[in-house]
Amino acid sequence: MKKVKKTPPKIQNLNTEERILNQSIRLFLEKGYHGTSIDDITQAVGLTKGALYWHFKSKEDLLRRIIEEYERHFLDGMMQTVGEVKGGVHDKFKKYINFISKFAYFNRELCVSFETLAAELIGAHHRIEPEIKRIYRNYHKFLSELIKEGKKKKIFKKELDKDLTALAIMAFHYGILVHWFMNWNEVDGVALTRTIREIIFYGLMAQVKEEKDELKQVTKIERQRKKVYRD
Numbered sequence: 001m002k003k004v005k006k007t008p009p010k011i012q013n014l015n016t017e018e019r020i021l022n023q024s025i026r027l028f029l030e031k032g033y034h035g036t037s038i039d040d041i042t043q044a045v046g047l048t049k050g051a052l053y054w055h056f057k058s059k060e061d062l063l064r065r066i067i068e069e070y071e072r073h074f075l076d077g078m079m080q081t082v083g084e085v086k087g088g089v090h091d092k093f094k095k096y097i098n099f100i101s102k103f104a105y106f107n108r109e110l111c112v113s114f115e116t117l118a119a120e121l122i123g124a125h126h127r128i129e130p131e132i133k134r135i136y137r138n139y140h141k142f143l144s145e146l147i148k149e150g151k152k153k154k155i156f157k158k159e160l161d162k163d164l165t166a167l168a169i170m171a172f173h174y175g176i177l178v179h180w181f182m183n184w185n186e187v188d189g190v191a192l193t194r195t196i197r198e199i200i201f202y203g204l205m206a207q208v209k210e211e212k213d214e215l216k217q218v219t220k221i222e223r224q225r226k227k228v229y230r231d
Contacts, residue, residue, distance in 0.1 A: 016045075016047070017055050019045050020041065020045050020047070020055055021062070021065060021066065021069070023045050024036070024062050025110055025113045026044070026109060026113075027041060027044060028063075028113050028116070028117060029109055029113040029116055032116070032120055033063060033117055033120055036059070038052065041059075041062070060127070060128070063117070064128060064131070066117070067117075067128060067131055067132060067135070069110065070110055070111075070114045073107065073110075074100075074111070074114075077099070078096065078142075081099050082095050082096050082099065088155070089146065089153055089156075090150075090155055093146065093200075093204075094197065096146070097193070098197075101189070101192075101193040101196065104177055104180065108177075108181055108184070111177055112177060112178060115178065118132045118136075136170075140170060143169055143170065144162045144165075147160065147165050148162045150204065155204075155205065156205065157204065157205070165204070169200060172196075172199075176192070176196060180192060
């Protein structure tokens, strides 16, 4: 009789943990953290409570692991990817936008669940709240420094406040993410990424001298017309 090759325990544990995490992410997104019970998770994964507690001590332990996964794969991955760019700030920003778009495409439930969990738990005095806020602060600091660099190189508009601009881009990013998730089958992801890139760049980029001179000339003509009309 041919022997059946058994899966090593470590691999079995890894696969089980991934299943638990994936189903927990889906349920937290669907029902919210407080609306999801351990029974919901065990039924979705097909485990007993004892088996689940072998991998995770509690629902909060699961939540913490999801937050850690998001930070490690998204935030740390983004900083590393952008930091490896050899070009200037323009190339870094392009890499940033490409990274967040691709990450959202391949990890959409993780991305949106993090946002919905943050909205649910920030202000609710949950023990995980400081960790969520720390991730947002680090993301904000990263973007602020990138914008500061762009202003210093005179690539981005000098009148932009780096901190407020970083907040606006983060809000834009998360808002787009939610709408993309809701309209997943109707939106062209590549076209959306290109649109996001153009909107952000046109909003940040400093005008070249020719464009400024043209704008001044148009403004001057308009003022002369208004003066003639009034006279």
